[in-house]
Amino acid sequence: MNFLSPLRACVLATAILMMMIACNNNSSPANQAEEKESVIEQVQKRGALRVGMSTFVPWAMKDKTGNLIGFEIDVAKRLAKDTGVNVEFIPTKWSGIIPALITGKFDVIIGGMGIIPSRNLKVNFSIPYDHTGMSIVAHKTLAAGFSRLEDFNSSSVVIAARLGSTAVTAAKKYMPKATLRLFDDESQAYQELLNGKVHAVVGSAPTPEFQAIKYPTKFFLPLDKTFTREPIGFAVKKGDFDTLNYLNNWIRYVESEGWFKDRKNYWFRTKDWEKMIK
Numbered sequence: 001m002n003f004l005s006p007l008r009a010c011v012l013a014t015a016i017l018m019m020m021i022a023c024n025n026n027s028s029p030a031n032q033a034e035e036k037e038s039v040i041e042q043v044q045k046r047g048a049l050r051v052g053m054s055t056f057v058p059w060a061m062k063d064k065t066g067n068l069i070g071f072e073i074d075v076a077k078r079l080a081k082d083t084g085v086n087v088e089f090i091p092t093k094w095s096g097i098i099p100a101l102i103t104g105k106f107d108v109i110i111g112g113m114g115i116i117p118s119r120n121l122k123v124n125f126s127i128p129y130d131h132t133g134m135s136i137v138a139h140k141t142l143a144a145g146f147s148r149l150e151d152f153n154s155s156s157v158v159i160a161a162r163l164g165s166t167a168v169t170a171a172k173k174y175m176p177k178a179t180l181r182l183f184d185d186e187s188q189a190y191q192e193l194l195n196g197k198v199h200a201v202v203g204s205a206p207t208p209e210f211q212a213i214k215y216p217t218k219f220f221l222p223l224d225k226t227f228t229r230e231p232i233g234f235a236v237k238k239g240d241f242d243t244l245n246y247l248n249n250w251i252r253y254v255e256s257e258g259w260f261k262d263r264k265n266y267w268f269r270t271k272d273w274e275k276m277i278k
Contacts, residue, residue: 039107040083047055049072049080049087050106054094056162056186057207059112060265063276071267075129076110078259079250093184095164098122102237108247109235112204114166116230124231124240126247129260132225136172137208137219139193146222149174152200158187160198170228172256175202194218204230206268 043049053060053072060070068089080087090106095197101109101123112132115125138146146152152159153175161167171180181198183189189201190211201208205226212219234247252262267273 001263007266020071039236039240040243040246042082043085047085049083049085049108051074051076051089052092052097052101052106053079053088053089053111054092055098056112056204057210058273059204060075062274064278067071069273071130071263072110072112074263074267075260078254080252081246082198082254083277089098093164097164098235102129103236104237107236108243113235114230115233116166116169119235122238122239123235124244125235126244127251128231128262129251129255130232132204132230132232134167134202134221134230135205135208135221135226136189136200136202137193137211139196139224140217140218140220142199143220143222146199149223149227151225153180153220154176155186157200158237160192160201162186162189162203165204166230167204171202174227210271 003146019221037187053068053076055068060068063069073089076087076089088106090100092100092105094111097111097113100106109123112130113119113125114132115128116164119125123261136149136152136210138152143152143157143249153179156179157175158181159171159175159178160181160183161171163184165186168182171178181189183192186203186207189198189203193201193211194215200222201211208231209221211265224265234251236243238245
């Protein structure tokens with residue numbers, strides 16, 4: 001029986017290991033370079049930043065001419081301008097926006113997305129560039145006398161919210177006994193409230209407040225302030241630290257100018273923009 005000498009066995013094992021590495025590394029140098037290329041580098045080569053977003057007032061909406069306007073639209077346009085590229089908006093249903101990002105349909109989500117653990121398991125978030133909170137607007141007849149969250153926490157109460165939003169999480173946490181009715185489009189939820197089919201709608205401020213102002217004979221605000229506070233960030237695919245680093249530092253830079261505060265004040269604390277959509 002023949003046995004390999006220790007030296008020959010070592011050489012053979014090394015050769016096998018190198019062959020295995022070569023087999024696994026079956027991509028060309030060009031493909032390897034492409035795999036290592038960050039999204040922000042791809043954006044610069046492409047000359048366009050693809051932004052995943054969904055429409056909801058006043059974050060993103062269409063004006064009279066069909067163009068997108070809103071707080072998040074301003075943010076995305078400023079980011080693209082500072083990066084030296086054009087911006088391409090890709091409207092997407094909120095319930096499917098994270099899967100769309102993961103599959104590469106766009107480069108980043110800029111859409112008032114709350115940073116929560118369940119989402120962070122699927123995507124990476126930038127540092128917060130904004131904060132929001134959940135508010136509730138109720139039907140004057142169906143919810144007459146309601147003035148606390150506890151009043152809505154009943155099996156006889158129906159709450160509407162947007163599918164996939166943190167409004168759903170908030171409603172389940174603070175009103176677990178209520179029946180939840182979910183909609184792909186937030187405007188459908190408010191229409192259901194207008195039709196008297198639900199007791200209230202839970203949504204990100206200031207939209208519920210705007211709805212109460214718009215329909216003063218139908219709606220009211222049972223709470224005088226938001227009942228949650230959520231950090232908002234950009235979402236990108238996991239593992240792309242160069243892109244995340246760029247976005248974080250861009251946020252710090254723009255925040256130091258007071259630009260976010262100015263835009264937030266315009267879209268959330270004034271109604272000067274309403275003439276563009278009516």
